[in-house]
Amino acid sequence: MKPTLLILAAGMASRYGSMKQIDGFGPNGETIIDYSIYDAIKAGFGKVVFIIKEEFVDNFKSIFEPKLNGRIETDYVFQNFDLKQFGIEEEIYREKPWGTAHAILSGRNLIKEPFCVINADDYYGYDSFKKMVDFLTTEATDSNYAIVGYQIGKTLSEFGSVSRGVCKTNEEGYLEEITERTQVYKKEDVIVYEENGTTYPLSFDTPVSMNFWGFTPAVFKLTEELFKTFALENKDKPKAEFFIPLIGENLVKSNKANFKVIPTDSQWFGVTYKEDKPFVQDSIDQLIKSGTYPERLWK
Template sequence: MKPTLVILAAGMASRYGSMKQIESFGPAGETIMDYSIYDAIRAGFGKIVFIIREEFAEQFKSIFEPKLNGKIATDYVFQHLEDYTGGRTLPAERTKPWGTAHAVLCCKGKVNEPFAVINADDYYGRDAFVKAYDFLTTQCNEQTYCIIGYELKKTLSDNGTVSRGVCEVDADNNLTDINERTKIYRNDQGVITYEDEAGAHEVSEDSLVSMNYLCFAPGFIDLCEEQFNVFLDAHMNEPKAEFFIPTATKYFIQSGKGNVKVIPTTAQWFGVTYKEDAPSVQASINALVAEGEYPASLWA
């Protein structure tokens, strides 16, 4: 059974200010997602599952279905606030989705094979898809998952802070800890720094970070369901609390359920966290097309 690629596209794009998932960046109007799908198809993935907000469904399908018809199977999952909340009464001020691990949970019943998860608005590079496909088809099982690890210095934005899951690994490249750092930037001295309640902390340029490119067996979805209930018991009344994939992944290793390999990629990440990132993303894609990494029109 070929692995599936799950694309997280239900975020509210609050920092970016528009529906960045469907913004054109490529020479023939391609979105960043188009390049990920193209890389997934040539790596060997068998299906794409888009996680989107239901109100965008028709607009979204009208963009992607004509391009992908006959090239790869597609399916859609809608992330609703009330999904898997167990009948709890949700706080009225809650408008933000419950986060990436809740999005994965919404795939229950639709994804029953080994799968990779990526963000819609991140460019991951061909090498990442080749490595993910290889892992999913040769090593992945219910005790062995993986993160495609990027060098932190290759994942920063010039236009503001970024959030990254900073990985700690053992001698065998198994994940021992992962911490979501939500304010990472290069300071005035050129040192990569993150901020939390305790202040500013230096972090190594070569740290491997999760860019939300992870590979799982289908049992991870059940683990997300179990842990989402734990999360809601603790954080339901915090209007901005989110249930992140790194949180569920960390629970998986620390509860002794299995190992998560961190597989390094040489790929250069880029993405659109801020509107000001858009020109450099466009320039990066144009450069890849000029080098022959992609055709000028992906789906022609």
């Protein structure tokens, strides 16, 4: 059975100012998602599931169904605020969704095969999709998961500092912990991060998480239990978010699962602010000129 690609596309994109998930960046209006799906089909994924807000389903279908019909199976699930589905009767006020780990629970009744989770607004490169398919079809078990580790030097922004989840691995290449480093940037050709007013160096090839995870459906039950605890503990924190690294951290520390850190030397780029758009468009143009993608992605 071919693995499934689960795309996180329910974010509010408040800093971008519009729905960046369906904004056009390619020469014919292609979204970043288009390039991810193109690579995923080539790599061997069998289905794409979009996690979106229910009110955007018609938008997504009108954009992606004509392109993907006959190429790969597609489906849609909705991230919402209903906690009763998790057995939580208490009303908890929220200003924003519960986060990426809560989002993947939206697919728990639909996905029955090994699957990969990615962000809608990040460009990852074919190498990562191919390596993840190989892992999901030959190595993945209910206690052996994976994360793609990008070289931090290939994930920085030209427009200021970034936050990155730095992966610490053991000698066998398995995850020991993820540490969120804020204020990461290049200073005089050296990559550094700031902490309490002091700067510390990071090597170019330090592996970081860019939200490219591989799981089996067994993770849903584990995540649901973690989410119940998180929601009740953070009921008075309307901006608290339940992120996927929290799943990884809990499962590793409790010895319930291992995470293989799959290395890639692919260039990553993403879009957070409107100012990022010209850079992303230029990056895609360069990939087309190098022959990585055809000028018209879906012919």
